[in-house]
Amino acid sequence: MLCNHELIPKKPRSSPPPETRTRRCVACGSKDIKPGRRYCSKECRQKLQWTLSLSKGLLQTLNTRYAAFSFTEHYVALDVMPTWSNEISRFVYERKSGYAPAHALKELILEAGKEWHRKRSRRISRSFSSQSILEEKTEKDINPDSIKPNTNKTPKLSADQKKALGHLNIPIDTLIFGDYVEELKKAFRQMAKIHHPDKGGDGERFKEIKSAHESMVEWTETPKFQSNSALPGCWSYNGYRNRWSPPLRQ
Ligand SMILES: [Zn+2]
Structure with a gap:
């Protein structure tokens, strides 16, 4: 599953053309998925949702305005845009030993959390620790608009x-x-x-x-209309609502 923007610069992969695109589980990327479903199993959905809620602590500490979570076969990536900047910082974690995306995301969150605490323990203020961690991960090549969810209006x-x-x-x-x-x-x-x-x-x-x-x-x-805030191809987080939304159906 890929966001609109290039996910991992080191291993660029392009999306296949729509006619050859296979439906995949939006939580783990498995092709083993029943028609009309978005997840391969209930457990798979719950595991990712649990990890995404775990990420909220980190995202709030980083003063996140918008975030996006996506993964490829080899990596997971968490892109963060804080309230005080228009630039995106990218946290990447390798899917070692075939880690499921939820598992790799959990490790990514723990690693970023440890790094934040390391900075804090050096008597750096909370907000400066957050700023410093984000600045180290800034990726100027990523278009900031790629992380802002579109409000998708559909008739009810x-x-x-x-x-x-x-x-x-x-x-x-x-x-x-x-x-x-x-x-x-x-x-x-x-x-x-x-x-x-x-x-x-x-x-x-x-x-x-x-x-x-x-x-x-x-x-x-x-x-009557209903609206969804979501991104095509990746999970999106809205800091104002403190909420994750699954990828838009493509
Ligand atoms: Zn799955």
Whole structure:
């Protein structure tokens, strides 16, 4: 699993083209995953989630604004952008002896924590210890925008409304970006031209389209949306909410 940005400079790997991309467990990268699932097992999900919550102590100590966690076959990486800077610091840990990403991330957190305490024990203040540890890991080549999660707005639809969109042949994006009231009228007029019994269409099919139209008109009266803050290809942390989000579905 890779973030949009290059993960480990020493071992660059590019994402395969979408047609050859295999679905992998978002916690360990295993290909052994059932269709429609995001994790290979419940235990695998729990292990990574536990380690990600463990990381929150370190992330808060480092005054993290945004962070991203990603991994390749050989490494795990934790990218951190603190509140006081626009630069990214990258913590990397090798997946020695086939460590699962969760295991390697735990070691990475413990190592960074030890380093922080070493600095503190030299009578360096808490905030300076954090600043110093981040400065040592700064990677100027990483685009700071790659770590900022996009707020992804999607329409909240019932199962019937999702089917209705299909009957009316309306792409879901129209409900996000388009003038959906106008587009809905247009789609209904077009479908009626083809399927109205007066035009030689099938009565049953037309009934379906009419009811799909009514169902979508209902949605437009009080449209509801949901938003997810997430990154494609890697786990993202938002320091304002103190929360990790799984990768966006690609
Ligand atoms: Zn897994």
